[in-house]
Amino acid sequence: MKPLNIGDLKISVPIIQGGMGIGISLSKLASAVANMGGVGIISTVGIGLTRKQTNLGYKKSNIDAIRNEIRKAREMTSGVLGVNIMTVLTNFSDMVKTSIDEGIDIIFSGAGLPLDLPSYMVKGMKTKLVPIVSSGRAANIIAMKWKQNFDYLPDAFVVEGPKAGGHLGFKADALQEVSNRLENLVDEVLKVASELKEKFNKEIPVIAAGGIFTGKDIFQIMKRGAAAVQLGTRFVATEECDASNEFKQAYINASEEDIQIIKSPVGMPGRSIFNRFLKEATEGKRRPAVCKHNCIRSCDSKTTSYCISEALLAAYKGNLDDGFVFVGSNAGRVKEMSTVKEVFTELHDEYQKAK
Ligand SMILES: Cc1cc2nc3c(=O)[nH]c(=O)nc-3n(C[C@H](O)[C@H](O)[C@H](O)COP(=O)(O)O)c2cc1C
CATH class of the missing domain: 3.20.20.70 (Aldolase class I)
Structure with a gap:
């Protein structure tokens, strides 16, 4: 090359x-x-x-x-x-x-x-x-x-x-x-x-x-x-x-159907492995009580359906019950x-x- x-x-x-x-x-x-x-x-x-x-x-x-x-x-x-x-x-x-x-x-x-x-x-x-x-x-x-x-x-x-x-x-x-x-x-x-x-x-x-x-x-x-x-x-x-082993394993286990476009609190779409956390977020069950970090300029902490930093941090650490995994469209090919x-x-x- x-x-x-x-x-x-x-x-x-x-x-x-x-x-x-x-x-x-x-x-x-x-x-x-x-x-x-x-x-x-x-x-x-x-x-x-x-x-x-x-x-x-x-x-x-x-x-x-x-x-x-x-x-x-x-x-x-x-x-x-x-x-x-x-x-x-x-x-x-x-x-x-x-x-x-x-x-x-x-x-x-x-x-x-x-x-x-x-x-x-x-x-x-x-x-x-x-x-x-x-x-x-x-x-x-x-x-x-x-x-x-x-x-x-x-x-x-x-x-x-x-x-x-x-x-x-x-x-x-x-x-x-x-x-x-x-x-x-x-x-x-x-x-x-x-x-x-x-x-x-x-x-x-x-x-x-x-x-x-x-x-x-x-x-x-x-x-x-x-x-x-x-x-x-x-x-x-x-x-x-x-990343944690759980995060990597989510890639290995993912198939194409698991990958979905989501609405991110950043104000842009994101690609992720859809899971229970994201489902609950869309149902309004993951609204943060307070904004802990004030990390993203475009995030409105009063209306956001979840805190993206807390969710990505949880996933990084391997807690996929309280977070989710971002992926590219080819993640289903990682075996x-x-x-x-x-x-x-x-x-x-x-x-x-x-x-
Ligand atoms: C888990 C994950 C996290 C990412 N985080 C960022 C980020 O923080 N900032 C950014 O500019 N791009 C981010 N990206 C995009 C990557 O830097 C890269 O450009 C993109 O994933 C390339 O596409 P591919 O995954 O199909 O190779 C992220 C991608 C993935 C898969």
């Missing part, structure tokens, strides 16, 4: 492990992927909640946790590491500043348009800034605003299609539209990147995400022009993944536990075969 260059940053294998929260991709998974030559991403959402309770409070415990996870990952790899910071987080700025301070290689930011991300740049900073988008239009808006306000352009784009896991950047009724198929979105964003190159002479690689499962999928989307791929679902049922090395080897072999 052709290596990926993001500016002066060299990535020998063009496979990025998508950030997965809460707690699904922390230092262990990220460093394992980076050690294989890909990019390992630490998810920052609710990261402070994944640690032992302290009296630091939500704000400080998150800062402390991201700092620690980056340092732990660095101890385990000399490869390329990134963080994923959703724009809807109330502590977005804490997460960005701390990650830059720790010298993270790449910040990936989506779930909304990260319009002010370059405002956090500091002198001599090496950190690359990569928006996650779900359309050519969003890519163009971000690039134009960044150029206008900060004289800076994105270092790459991740374009995430409707088959991805976690929150989806589409209205629920637009998920099936042909124009929203990943290959069509990749074409749209490639067009924006090529216009930007012509205008401003900056190479902006396009990374495709959402529903890429095999080496053949990687070959086909790269043939279309994507410079790399971002995978989430493929990395969950691995020994190195930071057994493996290791990150095995996943890379399989993807590589399948890619060569397709070539």
Whole structure:
């Protein structure tokens, strides 16, 4: 596979492990992927909640946790590491500043348009800034605003299609539209990147995400022009993944019929394994008594049918009675536990075969 260059940053294998929260991709998974030559991403959402309770409070415990996870990952790899910071987080700025301070290689930011991300740049900073988008239009808006306000352009784009896991950047009724198929979105964003190159002479690689499962999928989307791929679902049922065994086992046990699109308190649809908790939430039986964390800007704690942080935290810890599991559309194809090395080897072999 052709290596990926993001500016002066060299990535020998063009496979990025998508950030997965809460707690699904922390230092262990990220460093394992980076050690294989890909990019390992630490998810920052609710990261402070994944640690032992302290009296630091939500704000400080998150800062402390991201700092620690980056340092732990660095101890385990000399490869390329990134963080994923959703724009809807109330502590977005804490997460960005701390990650830059720790010298993270790449910040990936989506779930909304990260319009002010370059405002956090500091002198001599090496950190690359990569928006996650779900359309050519969003890519163009971000690039134009960044150029206008900060004289800076994105270092790459991740374009995430409707088959991805976690929150989806589409209205629920637009998920099936042909124009929203990943290959069509990749074409749209490639067009924006090529216009930007012509205008401003900056190479902006396009990374495709959402529903890429095999080496053949990687070959086909790269043939279309994507410079790399971002995978989430493929990395969950691995020994190195930071989630509980129950979370991983839910992937192995899931069949296609178990996977459903749900309404998330974040205000976007999400893809998950439907379970009793989600059923009870739709029946109004999981309303939180109080808002404990005030973590998501777009969540209305007075009307929400459940607390997403508490639910994802419970699932991370293995308590699926009080939470649920986010998945990509291919989770039904995950049949057994493996290791990150095995996943890379399989993807590589399948890619060569397709070539
Ligand atoms: C369990 C899970 C949690 C996720 N959490 C996040 C997140 O916190 N932020 C984000 O931008 N994307 C999140 N994603 C999306 C992934 O980073 C990735 O882009 C996507 O899953 C790729 O599609 P795939 O799972 O079909 O490979 C999540 C995905 C999964 C499966």
